[in-house]
Amino acid sequence: MSGFLTKDEINELNPSELLPHATPIPTQIVSSDEYTPPPQSAQQKQVEARLLDMADTLGKHQGLDRRRFFQTAAGMAAGFVALNETFGNIFEASRAEAATPAMAQERAASLKDQFIMDMHTHFLRDDTRLVNFVRSREAVGKAGWNPSLVDKPQTLEDLKFNNYFKEIYLDSDTKIALISSSPSEIPRDWFLTNEMMIEARDKVNKEAGARRMFAHAIFTPGYDGWLEHLEGSLARKPESIKGYTVGDNTNKDEAKHPWRMDDEKLTYKAYELAVKHGIKNVCVHKGLFPRATAEKYPHLLDYAAVGDVGKAAKDWPQLNFVIYHGGYRHAAGGRAEDGWEEFQKTGRVSWVSDLAEIPEKFGVTNVYADVGQLFAQSVAAAPQVSAAMMGILGKGLGYDRVVWGTDAVWTGSPQWQIEALRRLEIPEDMQKKYGFKPLGAADGPLKNMIFGGNNAKLYNFDVSKRTDIGPNKDRFALMKDQYEKNGPARSNLRYGYVSGPVDWNAFA
Numbered sequence: 001m002s003g004f005l006t007k008d009e010i011n012e013l014n015p016s017e018l019l020p021h022a023t024p025i026p027t028q029i030v031s032s033d034e035y036t037p038p039p040q041s042a043q044q045k046q047v048e049a050r051l052l053d054m055a056d057t058l059g060k061h062q063g064l065d066r067r068r069f070f071q072t073a074a075g076m077a078a079g080f081v082a083l084n085e086t087f088g089n090i091f092e093a094s095r096a097e098a099a100t101p102a103m104a105q106e107r108a109a110s111l112k113d114q115f116i117m118d119m120h121t122h123f124l125r126d127d128t129r130l131v132n133f134v135r136s137r138e139a140v141g142k143a144g145w146n147p148s149l150v151d152k153p154q155t156l157e158d159l160k161f162n163n164y165f166k167e168i169y170l171d172s173d174t175k176i177a178l179i180s181s182s183p184s185e186i187p188r189d190w191f192l193t194n195e196m197m198i199e200a201r202d203k204v205n206k207e208a209g210a211r212r213m214f215a216h217a218i219f220t221p222g223y224d225g226w227l228e229h230l231e232g233s234l235a236r237k238p239e240s241i242k243g244y245t246v247g248d249n250t251n252k253d254e255a256k257h258p259w260r261m262d263d264e265k266l267t268y269k270a271y272e273l274a275v276k277h278g279i280k281n282v283c284v285h286k287g288l289f290p291r292a293t294a295e296k297y298p299h300l301l302d303y304a305a306v307g308d309v310g311k312a313a314k315d316w317p318q319l320n321f322v323i324y325h326g327g328y329r330h331a332a333g334g335r336a337e338d339g340w341e342e343f344q345k346t347g348r349v350s351w352v353s354d355l356a357e358i359p360e361k362f363g364v365t366n367v368y369a370d371v372g373q374l375f376a377q378s379v380a381a382a383p384q385v386s387a388a389m390m391g392i393l394g395k396g397l398g399y400d401r402v403v404w405g406t407d408a409v410w411t412g413s414p415q416w417q418i419e420a421l422r423r424l425e426i427p428e429d430m431q432k433k434y435g436f437k438p439l440g441a442a443d444g445p446l447k448n449m450i451f452g453g454n455n456a457k458l459y460n461f462d463v464s465k466r467t468d469i470g471p472n473k474d475r476f477a478l479m480k481d482q483y484e485k486n487g488p489a490r491s492n493l494r495y496g497y498v499s500g501p502v503d504w505n506a507f508a
């Protein structure tokens with residue numbers, strides 16, 4: 001498999017993780033319009049202190065420094081113990097698990113073959129200048145959400161393909177990923193062009209010898225020549241299409257072409273083309289538009305909300321509409337605590353509740369919610385509201401219409417998000433008060449649906465033909481076996497696709 005990632009490229013990926021870096025943890029969260037979590041709340045500070053304390057006591061007992069402890073299953077468990085101790089028992093996790101590597105490892109091993117289909121992932125083009133996402137990863141590390149990012153200085157390289165590959169297919173239990181993008185009025189600021197997504201998909205699947213990556217084509221109603229662009233993109237056979245109703249989410253100052261999903265004259269042309277090309281799933285970015293953003297860009301507010309979803313879904317029953325981030329408003333500069341406060345006062349969360357009411361209001365069954373930042377931005381900051389939102393979506397759309405997407409790698413390897421859903425339960429009093437159905441076991445029927453079953457149905461993927469398990473494993477599965485056997489931080493780690501051993505100790 002040489003030629004996929006070269007030895008030099010692999011070498012470049014890991015040293016920062018292994019070196020005892022002189023760079024201190026960033027002491028200030030740099031604010032970004034995109035996905036950067038807000039400054040730590042008092043509770044998040046408690047979580048971080050508890051987490052670091054466990055690393056220093058339990059980890060030390062296990063002969064591991066902080067960074068290595070965080071790379072273990074016990075370190076992952078410690079993260080959820082810290083959350084429980086701060087917010088109440090919302091996650092299935094125990095101190096015994098954090099203190100007993102064998103116990104934590106056994107649990108991780110028992111779940112690692114779970115079918116996880118993540119239809120919302122990103123990496124950035126090689127010539128990107130979107131440094132905000134670097135700050136995002138640093139902030140997530142600093143907030144203690146993703147233990148593997150604690151103490152790890154981030155660079156633009158972490159957002160590019162090689163690290164994406166490692167974080168998705170080696171560091172997490174993700175089996176299939178869809179590569180997405182985001183458009184901009186400034187051509188070089190597209191995360192990836194439609195061509196780049198198709199190239200990445202084809203390269204990955206060729207190297208895996210199996211279907212491990214799917215791809216979006218982005219559509220941009222109102223941009224010059226947008227329909228021709230979409231038609232050209234559809235000819236290259238993406239698995240689904242995705243649009244941003246605010247027009248340009250990356251550079252909102254430049255957004256000149258916002259659009260509505262139910263615009264019969266404009267957007268319906270895209271749906272027509274999609275149907276013609278056999279596309280079934282239309283993905284739309286919604287939400288992530290807190291009050292501060294609305295004040296700055298009032299003309300985009302209605303486009304960011306979900307008021308246009310119902311009519312489009314009703315008019316196009318042959319299509320499925322997958323609303324990314326579940327329309328969750330309080331992220332990208334908002335605070336999960338605001339969502340929790342809103343829920344406690346009103347029993348609603350903007351605009352997740354509005355989305356969840358669409359089936360009843362419009363009599364439709366083709367509206368889905370991707371969990372994306374809805375989950376990532378709340379589950380470690382105010383996990384009660386994550387639980388509430390899962391309940392709201394499950395009750396309104398049905399748990400068979402809640403689909404897994406992580407928005408990785410903006411918040412690092414998605415393994416912590418996977419573990420968060422595996423361990424999350426809606427508190428009993430909340431279940432009773434609002435009529436929410438419990439989520440159940442990590443690998444119980446509801447969570448299996450959310451992690452993979454629902455997406456498999458949407459994308460017509462035959463789960464009985466999985467290539468990541470069984471006697472005829474594909475190359476990625478073999479590579480991951482090897483990777484896990486050696487341990488992510490051990491010396492002489494061999495990848496299936498490099499010719500010789502890589503001596504990780506050379507960097508320490």
Ligand SMILES: [Zn+2]
Nearest residue numbers: 120122180407
């Ligand atoms: Zn995204």
